């Protein structure tokens with residue numbers, strides 16, 4: 001019997017990445033890195049010229065020192081976005097990117113933070129779909 005894998009649920013994947021980053025920090029992990037950009041595959045299309053068009057959800061972790069004496073502290077922030085990229089050789093407009101203007105905190109509900117990226121991913125998927133329909137750039141073969 002053949003088995004066709006289906007993509008994992010994106011929101012669940014992103015929420016898990018956020019939770020594991022938070023857990024790492026709370027455990028005082030030696031290798032915890034506060035500034036990390038996580039990419040999660042969110043789509044893959046074949047363009048008219050057979051090049052690949054990929055979609056990724058982005059979750060960026062960062063810290064910002066907040067001056068609010070006497071309780072000044074590092075705020076652990078999360079920004080979300082989505083990118084799409086056409087890998088066609090010579091494609092004239094291969095990039096799409098959409099970022100959320102605001103940010104969330106690592107303490108916030110991970111499901112809600114993950115969910116806020118979904119409309120951006122949807123926009124990137126729509127761009128990828130329509131780009132794929134008309135792009136005739138071919139994949140680079142190295143020859």
Ligand SMILES: [Zn+2]
Nearest residue numbers: 086088091135
């Ligand atoms: Zn293209």
